Amino acid sequence: MSDSAKLPRVDFDSTETVGSTKWMRLETLSYHVADENSADGSGSSVRKWDRAVRTTKQSEDSIDAVVILAILRYDANDISRDEIVCVKQYRPPVDAYTIELPAGLIDRGEDPAKAALREFQEETGYIGKVLDVSPASYLSPGLSNESACMVRLEVDMTLEANIKNYQNQNVHDGLEGCEKDRGLEKRMIPRVNMLNALHDMQEKEGVKVFAALYSLALGMSIGEGANSSAKSKKDFFPLVDLDDNQCDQVVPALRDSGFLVVKSSLLPLELQRKALAASARFLESSSKTVTHPTDPKTYAMLGFDDLVSEVSEDVCILREFYRTLRKIRDILLQSIASGIGMDDSEFFSRLHNENNDSIRLLNYFRGNENTANRCKEHSDYGTLTLLLTDGVGGLEAFVDGQWRPVPYVEGALIVNIGSILSEWTRQDLKATLHRVAGPQSLGSTTSTNDLLRAVQVQRISIAYFADPNPNVATTLSQSNDCSSGSEDNMTIGQYIQWRSGGTGIDRTGVAFTRKEEERLG
DSSP states (O other): OOGGGGOSEEOGGGOEEEEEOSSEEEEEEEEEEEOTTOTTSSSEEEEEEEEEEETTOOSTTOOOEEEEEEEEESOTTOGGGOEEEEEEEEEGGGTEEEEEOOEEEOOTTOOHHHHHHHHHHHHHOOOOEEEEEEEEEESOTTTBOOEEEEEEEEEETTSHHHHHHHHSOSOOTTOOHHHHHTTOEEEEEESTTHHHHHHHHHHHHOOEEOHHHHHHHHHHHHHHHHHTHHHHTOOSSOEEETTTTOGGGHHHHHHHTSEEEEEOTTSOHHHHHHHHHHHHHHHHHOTTOEEOSSSSEEEEEEEHHHHHHOOOHHHHHHHHHHHHHHHHHHHHHHHHHHHTTOSOTTHHHHTTOSOOOEEEEEEEOOOOTTOOOSEEEEOOOSSEEEEEEOSOSOEEEEETTEEEEOOOOTTOEEEEEOHHHHHHTTTSSOOOOEEEOOTTOTTBOSOHHHHHHHHTSOEEEEEEEEOOOTTSBTTOOSOOOOOSOOTTSOBHHHHHHHHHTSSGGGOOOOOOOHHHHHHHO
């Protein structure tokens, strides 16, 4: 083969070292390119190129570093709960904090897989399992010959050490040296909708994104788009008219998202408006009004006894509203029993015949562009929740891996499943995580402008919680032994007190199920 057939090529014997430090070396390369008009008739000419080289590099073909793609895996059958382990740290070359995949140099003679496990535990504290190691790739080939291989790890979140490490969410006590000085902290990014999460961090925290991480997120976003083109057109929160023979649509909606929107002539718009106005006045004047310990809101819990013992005009309106929603509750429970194939369509209704339901009146404070969640991520703990809002936006449900806005339909109620009914149906019906988002809420698919408009005003809503009779078992089992304290072995009364943080006005909703704790950390 002639020399010209090998062009272009670098003449490494002619490499010049321009300068060097402990970690980096600047070199000028001489490389030959084809040139039919070369002065010496060789058919080639020499060009120059500057490059940066790591002083730790052992040869032109040796791999310098590992980049670690680690996935926190909670459920092998549900990737929507997966999280990607990243690190946030200050980087002097860009004078900014960056968000990156964990990475590190390979020691001399070290196997890349072992290097990845070592670096990953050093930077994040997690114990991982190597799934595969990629061939070498080049991070900035126009500037440097630095190469890295991608090592894919899986992190088993059933291991006690990993669970404990997750609870210490940001800081890893094992950091030392320059990584500790640069404030390295671990950050979890959702696997689903990862690109939006990175954009949120760029906008809200001012971080700069590692190119490999951004490329990964962009590729995943393209894949998600290709796989969900049909889903994007899907109505996750369908409107069901209970007066129009649409009750058979209740269960399919609740199987899909755990949410639906319902209309009924039993609840006229005028009563809805009166109930919202009465709720606002009650919250301003009643001694039952409580400031929530974590969310920017006040609330009042009213049970059946509260509504029948007071005779004020506002309470009379709320009592009428309560009784109307109880009728709609029974229609929904009967539709659900029939929809899941039960012979006895009134089975669930009979478990709700002791007036154990309650309503929560809610007033969300005004916020600003820095407001995050106005109501924290949670699922409800009864069987059904029927929600009336004043139309101010922000309500989102975590459906199909994304925080999606729940639509407001004037004259309609929003209905969602609680954890008890979800367990009774063996999770055939979903108790979906939801929240009231603000402009700073992470992962929201609601437009920022919509959230900014929402937080500029007061938000009033009324949540009607359909709770079964107190002595019914949460598992509907034959056993009546509810003394163990397990969330799987309680009466309804015990379960609601545990999930809601107390009874009466103390019901703040501060407890989570084990599955929710795994997701929320």
